[in-house]
Amino acid sequence: MYTCAKCNVLACGSQDPAVREKMPKIDLKKLIQEGGTHPVRIEKSVKKSGEEFKKRIRKEGKNAALNMGLRELNKELIKNLGRLYYRTSYGQNVLKHSLEVGHIAGMLAAELGANVYVAKRAGLLHDIGKAVDQTQEGTHIQLGVE
Numbered sequence: 001m002y003t004c005a006k007c008n009v010l011a012c013g014s015q016d017p018a019v020r021e022k023m024p025k026i027d028l029k030k031l032i033q034e035g036g037t038h039p040v041r042i043e044k045s046v047k048k049s050g051e052e053f054k055k056r057i058r059k060e061g062k063n064a065a066l067n068m069g070l071r072e073l074n075k076e077l078i079k080n081l082g083r084l085y086y087r088t089s090y091g092q093n094v095l096k097h098s099l100e101v102g103h104i105a106g107m108l109a110a111e112l113g114a115n116v117y118v119a120k121r122a123g124l125l126h127d128i129g130k131a132v133d134q135t136q137e138g139t140h141i142q143l144g145v146e
Contacts, residue, residue, distance in 0.1 A: 026049045030048075056082070056085075057079060057083055057085070058082055059082065060082040060085040061078035061079055061080070061081035062078055064081045064099055064124065065078060065081065065124070068099070068120045068124050069117070069120065070117075070120065077125070081095065081128070083131040084098060089127070089130065094127055094130050098124050098127050101123040102120045102122075102124035103123070105119040105122060105123030106123065
């Protein structure tokens with residue numbers, strides 16, 4: 001577990017096990033490439049990886065929203081979308097699945113004469129509760145609604 005010994009806070013800022021699982025792999029790979037496992041070097045590497053990880057989460061969330069043509073999502077939704085990049089459900093990446101659902105929902109809406117923007121948004125966000133369902137009580141459906 002990647003926690004700061006001083007403040008007992010996760011370095012990557014996430015309680016999500018799927019996100020935390022990636023951190024040691026990233027850190028270990030960097031440490032091996034740099035050729036050092038000194039405790040100070042490890043601490044710096046963990047901190048840097050955590051910052052890079054947060055950036056990657058934001059980037060993946062922004063890319064997903066832009067891919068759907070959704071420019072008005074708040075920062076928390078963007079962050080949760082980015083977290084879905086690191087989740088799988090039934091062997092499929094949850095963010096990729098959500099993008100596919102958003103595109104299909106948009107096509108169906110266009111065929112039916114319904115609001116394409118709303119359909120794409122609903123499709124993209126339909127599993128958003130999975131971004132936090134391991135850190136809070138309730139099903140991903142209940143959490144997504146909230």
